[in-house]
Amino acid sequence: MAETGPTRIAEDQLRAFVERIEKLEEEKKAIADDIKDVFAEAKGSGYDVKALREVIRLRKTDRDERAEREAILETYLAALGMA
Numbered sequence: 001m002a003e004t005g006p007t008r009i010a011e012d013q014l015r016a017f018v019e020r021i022e023k024l025e026e027e028k029k030a031i032a033d034d035i036k037d038v039f040a041e042a043k044g045s046g047y048d049v050k051a052l053r054e055v056i057r058l059r060k061t062d063r064d065e066r067a068e069r070e071a072i073l074e075t076y077l078a079a080l081g082m083a
Helices: 006-044 047-061 063-079
Strands: none
Touching: 006 047
């Protein structure tokens, strides 16, 4: 006998959540592959991929927060005799 009522609804909802997550995971993988391809293209054009990643990371950071991090880094480097 087939289930009906709240149990069936919960199963359908659970299945829908799982399927949506799976679809998003597939999309995320495709996007990651696209990003990898762009980095490879940039590298092929002579750009330093590590530097590009750093630029992208820094662009995500608020200007004041970035300045604070840089000041702390300079302080640490000076304390270690590296500045």
